[in-house]
Amino acid sequence: xxxxxxxxxxxxxxxxxxxxxxxxxxxxxxxxxxxxxxxxxxxxxxxxxxxxxxxxxxxxxxxxxxxxxxxxxxxxxxxxxxxxxxxxxxxxxxxxxxxxxxxxxxxxxxxxxxxxxxxxxxxxxxxxxxxxxxxxxxxxxxxxxxxxxxxxxxxxxxxxxxxxxxxxxxxxxxxxxxxxxxxxxxxxxxxxxxxxxxxxxxxxxxxxxxxxxxxxxxxxxxxxxxxxx
Amino acid sequence: xxxxxxxxxxxxxxxxxxxxxxxxxxxxxxxxxxxxxxxxxxxxxxxxxxxxxxxxxxxxxxxxxxxxxxxxxxxxxxxxxxxxxxxxxxxxxxxxxxxxxxxxxxxxxxxxxxxxxxxxxxxxxxxxxxxxxxxxxxxxxxxxxxxxxxxxxxxxxxxxxxxxxxxxxxxxxxxxxxxxxxxxxxxxxxxxxxxxxxxxxxxxxxxxxxxxxxxxxxxxxxxxxxxxx
DNA sequence: GTCTATAGACGGATAGAC
DNA sequence: GTCTATCCGTCTATAGAC
Numbered sequence: 001x002x003x004x005x006x007x008x009x010x011x012x013x014x015x016x017x018x019x020x021x022x023x024x025x026x027x028x029x030x031x032x033x034x035x036x037x038x039x040x041x042x043x044x045x046x047x048x049x050x051x052x053x054x055x056x057x058x059x060x061x062x063x064x065x066x067x068x069x070x071x072x073x074x075x076x077x078x079x080x081x082x083x084x085x086x087x088x089x090x091x092x093x094x095x096x097x098x099x100x101x102x103x104x105x106x107x108x109x110x111x112x113x114x115x116x117x118x119x120x121x122x123x124x125x126x127x128x129x130x131x132x133x134x135x136x137x138x139x140x141x142x143x144x145x146x147x148x149x150x151x152x153x154x155x156x157x158x159x160x161x162x163x164x165x166x167x168x169x170x171x172x173x174x175x176x177x178x179x180x181x182x183x184x185x186x187x188x189x190x191x192x193x194x195x196x197x198x199x200x201x202x203x204x205x206x207x208x209x210x211x212x213x214x215x216x217x218x219x220x221x222x223x224x225x226x227x228x229x
Numbered sequence: 230x231x232x233x234x235x236x237x238x239x240x241x242x243x244x245x246x247x248x249x250x251x252x253x254x255x256x257x258x259x260x261x262x263x264x265x266x267x268x269x270x271x272x273x274x275x276x277x278x279x280x281x282x283x284x285x286x287x288x289x290x291x292x293x294x295x296x297x298x299x300x301x302x303x304x305x306x307x308x309x310x311x312x313x314x315x316x317x318x319x320x321x322x323x324x325x326x327x328x329x330x331x332x333x334x335x336x337x338x339x340x341x342x343x344x345x346x347x348x349x350x351x352x353x354x355x356x357x358x359x360x361x362x363x364x365x366x367x368x369x370x371x372x373x374x375x376x377x378x379x380x381x382x383x384x385x386x387x388x389x390x391x392x393x394x395x396x397x398x399x400x401x402x403x404x405x406x407x408x409x410x411x412x413x414x415x416x417x418x419x420x421x422x423x424x425x426x427x428x429x430x431x432x433x434x435x436x437x438x439x440x441x442x443x444x445x446x447x448x449x450x451x452x453x454x455x456x457x458x
Numbered sequence: 459g460t461c462t463a464t465a466g467a468c469g470g471a472t473a474g475a476c
Numbered sequence: 477g478t479c480t481a482t483c484c485g486t487c488t489a490t491a492g493a494c
Contacts, residue, residue, distance in 0.1 A: 023477080026477080027477090043360070043361075044361055046274065046275035046278050046357065046361070047278065048274045048275065048277070049274070049278035049361075051469065051470085052470060053468080053469075061478090062478070062479050063470085063471085064479060064480080073470065124360045130415070130418050131272070131353045131356055131360075131415050132272075132275070134418040141422035141423060142422055145422075145423060149423055166443075168440060169437075169440050172440035172444065173444065175420070176441070179409045179411075179412035180404070180405050182408075183405075183408035186360050187360070187407075189362050189363040191404070193367060193370035193375070194374060194400075207398070208401060214397065215397065215401065215402065215448040216448065218447060218450060219445065219447050220444065255459080280486080280487065280488085281487085281488065282487075290461095291460070291461050291462080292488090292489090293461060293463095293489090293491095294460065296489060296490075297460080300489090302489090
């Protein structure tokens with residue numbers, strides 16, 4: 001919030017710097033805490049199903065405080081979506097267009113699987129938003145995700161032309177990567193019910209990651225050396 | 230509703246058979262119509278976010294009529310989940326355990342893609358329910374989906390032992406099939422935003438289906454003849 | 459079976475004391 | 477910045493006339 005801090009500082013210049021920092025830190029800490037609780041509640045109930053009262057209760061704050069930091073439920077939700085996208089974007093950059101397909105695709109799949117394991121609730125919020133029509137995410141999808149995708153589509157087509165990848169629609173490959181990696185976060189309740197275990201152990205998750213990498217790399221026929229077999 | 234019809238018939242035996250059939254048909258027609266509208270609203274807003282008022286409004290009925298046919302919102306939701314599962318089960322049977330892996334897996338993937346195209350809202354309701362914890366689906370997952378999965382896990386392991394499939398965890402393959410095929414229903418809003426088109430044409434959907442079949446068949450290394458290369 | 463009216467709880471958001 | 481009290485709308489579900 002640097003853009004909001006400067007006008008406030010201009011008005012309250014009599015307050016010692018230490019107190020100003022402390023107040024700013026309180027704000028950041030409360031906002032961060034509310035965003036974390038909101039992530040859980042929006043994941044569990046979707047946008048319309050979530051209530052600000054429940055988010056505030058989880059955060060241990062009165063509902064009015066939530067509305068002090070975020071004027072509306074939608075503003076809180078939007079901030080959360082932007083925060084989730086920023087991590088999506090970090091993982092997306094591990095799809096290095098300079099690399100060989102095996103390295104680029106394998107690295108991206110591993111990064112997505114790690115993100116699903118580390119922050120499954122964020123994946124669920126994203127999935128719910130898209131399932132429910134993505135009306136609060138059009139700008140992110142069109143302005144951020146689509147440009148990223150367009151560059152990768154070009155790279156994949158080059159790999160195919162060089163014989164490093166089987167002939168395929170690049171979009172179908174990217175959708176497969178997203179669908180499979182996010183499945184381990186979004187559908188964890190189903191995985192648990194079908195496996196009979198409460199949650200995947202660290203080892204089981206590593207094994208699943210290798211399975212996914214193998215299935216996808218083999219599926220798209222990726223190889224590091226040029227030329228068909 | 231045959232189990233509900235017999236006691237009613239015993240009490241109303243004075244009414245001509247034609248009128249009895251007509252009333253029964255009215256009930257079935259209203260229930261079916263309400264279920265279809267409920268499917269759309271639950272898909273758009275999730276269980277907690279959906280309101281019986283909106284479902285009734287879409288159905289062109291007063292809210293009280295909805296509660297006449299389905300005593301509670303949860304009862305309506307449960308009926309819908311069971312109906313959705315019955316179509317899931319029909320598609321699941323196209324994974325024929327007597328077939329070669331290419332035929333069985335290819336046929337199952339095509340059936341799942343066709344279901345995603347024909348009834349995307351049902352897929353979204355299922356996905357939302359699982360994302361939100363699957364608390365209303367534990368019996369279906371454990372009692373119906375798990376037994377189906379167990380039989381297929383055994384068949385897949387046999388194919389691997391016969392060299393008809395690459396060595397892999399059967400569960401990872403099944404999760405991939407579900408994740409990718411359902412992605413085309415659940416994430417249609419994202420696909421539309423990224424492709425710039427309002428909806429996938431019939432031809433585009435057929436092409437996507439073939440892409441998914443190829444990626445998955447190649448990914449699991451399925452071949453009809455026994456023995457490794 | 460259908461519908462209007464309403465009970466009673468809970469939703470988002472705000473006023474105003476501290 | 478924090479919190480209590482409250483506005484007003486919508487929620488699920490039901491009562492009871494037709």
